[in-house]
Amino acid sequence: MATTNKAPSRRPTSVTPDKSLPVFIYANGVSKGNPGKGGWACVLYRGADFMETKGAVQQVTSKRVDLLAVVKGLERLAVPEVVSVFTDSNYLQLAITSWMPAWASRGWKLSNGGDPEYLDLWKRLWAQTHRHSVAWHWGHGLGAFPGNRRAIALAHGMAMGCTLG
Incomplete structure (x- = not known):
């Protein structure tokens, strides 16, 4: 997929169901x-x-x-897809690659017997990773991708009470 520096100019509600192309998801959260x-x-x-x-x-x-x-990005996909998810969250990287499989194998418990924080979301993510074929991409340099810059701007706008059309 070629990247450009142009931000999206329209807001469709779905992506074309062309199974020959993967879906790329750029996700960001701000508090x-x-x-x-x-x-x-x-x-x-x-x-x-x-x-x-x-x-x-x-x-x-x-x-x-x-x-x-x-989670919301993966849940928006109506049918199972081949997906590449891009995030700059080191927390997600560690959880997805190391912690989540261990939690699931222990009945969604930490090694000390407690519940993982945000268990409701981890279970939803686990279900989505078994529904879709997901490749994970992490890095602090994701700002170079227009999709990631847009996700950051939208998340900041939502946190500040703006909707950014």
């Missing part, structure tokens, strides 16, 4: 205060088509809205 007012957003691309989804949460941590953004 003003941690915990505080938060926003999450994701931009989904398939070829030249895209859609945006976003929301606000009154009292939330940055970890929860980062996780919520990815």
